[in-house]
Each structure stands twice: as C-alpha cells, then as structure tokens.
Amino acid sequence: MSITIENLNKQFGSYKALDNINLEVNSGELLALLGPSGCGKTSLLRIIGGMELADSGKLLFHGEDVQQRDARERNVGFVFQHYALFRHMTVFENVAFGLRVKPKKERPNEAEIKRRVHELLNLVQLDFLHDRYPAQLSGGQRQRIALARALAVEPKILLLDEPFGALDAQVRKELRRWLRRLHDELHITSIFVTHDQEEALEVADRVVVMNKGRIEQIGTPDEVYAAPATPFVYQFIGNVNLFHSRDHAPWTEHHGEEAVAYVRPHDIDISATPQDDTALPVEVKLVRAIGSIVRVEVAADGSSEFIEIELSRERFDAAPLASGDKVFIRPRQFRVFEAGAQA
Numbered sequence: 001m002s003i004t005i006e007n008l009n010k011q012f013g014s015y016k017a018l019d020n021i022n023l024e025v026n027s028g029e030l031l032a033l034l035g036p037s038g039c040g041k042t043s044l045l046r047i048i049g050g051m052e053l054a055d056s057g058k059l060l061f062h063g064e065d066v067q068q069r070d071a072r073e074r075n076v077g078f079v080f081q082h083y084a085l086f087r088h089m090t091v092f093e094n095v096a097f098g099l100r101v102k103p104k105k106e107r108p109n110e111a112e113i114k115r116r117v118h119e120l121l122n123l124v125q126l127d128f129l130h131d132r133y134p135a136q137l138s139g140g141q142r143q144r145i146a147l148a149r150a151l152a153v154e155p156k157i158l159l160l161d162e163p164f165g166a167l168d169a170q171v172r173k174e175l176r177r178w179l180r181r182l183h184d185e186l187h188i189t190s191i192f193v194t195h196d197q198e199e200a201l202e203v204a205d206r207v208v209v210m211n212k213g214r215i216e217q218i219g220t221p222d223e224v225y226a227a228p229a230t231p232f233v234y235q236f237i238g239n240v241n242l243f244h245s246r247d248h249a250p251w252t253e254h255h256g257e258e259a260v261a262y263v264r265p266h267d268i269d270i271s272a273t274p275q276d277d278t279a280l281p282v283e284v285k286l287v288r289a290i291g292s293i294v295r296v297e298v299a300a301d302g303s304s305e306f307i308e309i310e311l312s313r314e315r316f317d318a319a320p321l322a323s324g325d326k327v328f329i330r331p332r333q334f335r336v337f338e339a340g341a342q343a
C-alpha cells in the first residue's frame with residue numbers, strides 16, 4: 001500500500017507543527033522519519049494513522065483519499081514507545097485481542113484465532129512465552145509482542161513511534177536488526193519514527209530528515225549521510241567541521257564573506273608538509289584511539305576552535321602523531337553553503 005502526502009499542514013495554536021509536507025511512501029518500503037524532538041514526526045504519524053486531522057493538504061492510501069476515514073477503517077497497525085500491552089491479559093490474549101474485537105462476520109473462529117496467534121508469536125520468535133503476563137517479560141520482549149499484536153489484524157500499513165526508545169542500547173541494537181529482517185519477510189509499508197540517526201540509517205530503506213515542521217531531505221541512508229542537502233542535515237547526521245570564510249579557510253574562496261565549508265572528520269587529510277597551497281597549518285591538540293579509528297583534534301594558529309579528524313588505525317600507524325605536532329590539513333571532500341543557509 002503506497003502513501004501520498006501533498007501540501008500537508010498542521011498548526012497547534014500559533015505553532016506550525018507541519019509546514020507544507022510532501023512525501024511519497026512506496027508500497028512495501030520501510031521509511032524512517034528522523035529529526036530532533038518537536039520537529040513534527042509524531043504529528044505526521046498520527047495524521048497518517050487517523051488519530052489527528054491535518055488542517056489542509058492531501059493524504060492518499062494507494063491513490064485513495066482517506067482523510068474522512070477514521071483510524072479503524074484505515075487498516076493501520078501501531079506500535080508505540082511505551083508498550084501498550086494489556087497487563088491483565090496473557091501474551092496470547094494480547095495478540096488475539098484485535099481478532100476478538102472484530103465485527104462478528106469478520107471474526108475468525110476460535111481454532112483460526114489460535115492458529116493465527118501462534119503463527120505470529122513464532123514470527124516474533126516468542127511463542128514459548130504465550131502464557132506469560134506482560135509484567136513477566138523484558139522490555140524488548142514486550143515490544144516484540146506489541147508488534148505481533150499490531151500485525152494480528154493484517155494491517156496494510158505499520159506505524160512505529162520510537163518503538164525501541166525506552167530500551168537500553170544493546171537491546172535496541174538487536175531489535176533494530178530483528179525489525180529489519182522481519183520487514184524483509186513481510187514487506188508491509190512501514191513508517192518508523194526516531195530521533196536516533198544511527199537507528200534510522202541502519203533500519204530504513206529511505207530516511208526523511210525533518211526539522212521545525214519541514215522536510216529537509218528525503219533519501220537513502222547513504223544519500224543523506226554522504227550528500228546532505230542542507231547544513232541542518234550535515235549537522236544532524238554524523239559529525240561535521242565548519243570552516244568559516246571570515247577565518248580565511250581557503251576552501252570557501254569565491255564564496256561570500258559569510259560562506260561556510262562543511263567537512264566530515266574522515267574527509268580530512270593530514271600531512272607533515274603542505275599538500276598544496278590550500279593546506280591549512282595546524283597544531284595537534286589531542287590524539288585518541290577509539291577501536292579501529294583514531295580521533296585527532298587540531299587547531300589553527302591563534303584559533304581556539306578544535307577541528308576533528310578521524311583516521312583509520314592503519315593510516316595513523318603509518319604516520320603517527322602526537323600532541324604538539326605542527327602539521328597541515330586539507331579536506332578531500334567538502335561542501336560550501338552560502339550565508340543564510342546555516343541551520
């Protein structure tokens with residue numbers, strides 16, 4: 001089921017939570033809505049799910065306008081950050097719930113419910129917990145059950161709002177991979193809200209980066225990381241160094257007085273001698289090895305701003321550096337944004 005959103009707006013009082021959103025979600029894709037707190041991700045998800053109404057704009061499911069349909073009629077499954085499992089029901093009954101409350105003529109018989117629930121519990125690899133209560137599960141297990149419950153009614157669209165937000169880092173990581181594999185099996189059109197860039201890049205087919213109610217960029221994880229469209233995306237996804245033209249960064253030449261060059265830490269070369277006449281003389285301030293990379297912080301003469309550089313361990317070992325070394329740096333890749341474009 002594809003989703004089309006055209007010129008969608010939503011205002012809360014005088015605050016514009018969604019500002020002219022245009023978005024096409026392809027059938028069967030897993031899309032991440034990524035952005036800082038308050039950028040409008042949840043509002044957009046709630047409008048798609050029918051829990052909130054847009055002020056203006058279009059919302060189509062497979063070409064059909066669904067704005068007049070209530071949440072139930074939209075055939076959408078939800079998973080939220082705070083597991084909304086029923087505490088007094090077993091895992092089995094939680095997953096069966098959506099089937100049992102269907103109108104009589106659509107409701108499967110008891111044998112069919114049993115078959116479907118066990119099939120779903122197997123899918124999320126937790127059938128062995130079917131007679132437990134939510135309080136007897138770990139947070140990660142609860143979220144997998146919440147997903148099984150959302151899938152029970154065979155939704156055409158799955159909406160996940162920070163589903164792993166309340167879990168610790170290790171469990172989060174495992175569940176992300178698990179969700180990706182599950183999606184590859186089921187291919188339900190899914191929208192996943194997160195403020196965690198690593199999560200979005202790892203899980204999604206495409207990422208929608210949002211800021212202040214607007215879409216800054218839509219692209220594959222590779223595109224948004226390697227070719228950020230705006231200063232905001234550069235800074236929100238991954239680390240970046242800013243070189244201001246007023247500080248005489250040679251790479252901003254031919255741009256205005258207020259131009260800024262954006263450079264990723266791993267896109268900077270370090271050398272004992274100037275690489276060419278655009279090389280910047282700097283002093284090494286700090287060297288720190290972190291796993292397979294070495295982080296080197298340098299500063300230009302008379303500047304208190306540190307420039308962060310990442311080298312592979314091999315590269316560092318071939319030409320080791322120490323604090324106090326005078327070296328030259330030059331970006332291999334960068335992008336200049338003009339005055340007024342900054343985030």
Ligand SMILES: Nc1ncnc2c1ncn2[C@@H]1O[C@H](COP(=O)(O)OP(=O)(O)OP(=O)(O)O)[C@@H](O)[C@H]1O
Nearest residue numbers: 012015017035036037038039040041042043044195
């Ligand atoms: N019902 C509401 N009434 C008034 N303001 C609201 C309402 N819902 C959301 N907002 C405001 O709209 C803006 C967008 O909120 P939204 O929840 O969509 O952001 P978000 O990106 O999901 O943030 P978070 O990650 O913190 O949940 C926020 O400034 C929020 O305070």
